[in-house]
Amino acid sequence: MCRGRQSALFGEQRQDLLELKQYEGICILDPGTFLIALRLAKLTVDEIKATFSQETLLTIQENVCLKEETAVKLTTAISA
Secondary structure (H helix, E strand, C coil), rough: CCCCCEEECCCCCCHHHHCCCCCCEEEEEEEHHHHHHHHHCCCCCCCCHHHHHHHHHHHHHCCCCCCCHHHHHHHHHHHC
């Protein structure tokens, strides 16, 4: 049984699901991308800047579905 609101769905074997990227506010991620999103969520803006190159951050911003608060941290890290 699932309680609360699910914010991510794994679609490793379903390319059609992965192409959606998001459905009704739920991010659809492969396991590797989920781990990146999870790591970003746990880092501060300064830690994000120290851990990832600017190029990598831009690629993540363009391609990874993130929760709003994580996306804001990522945008702040890119612009700082």
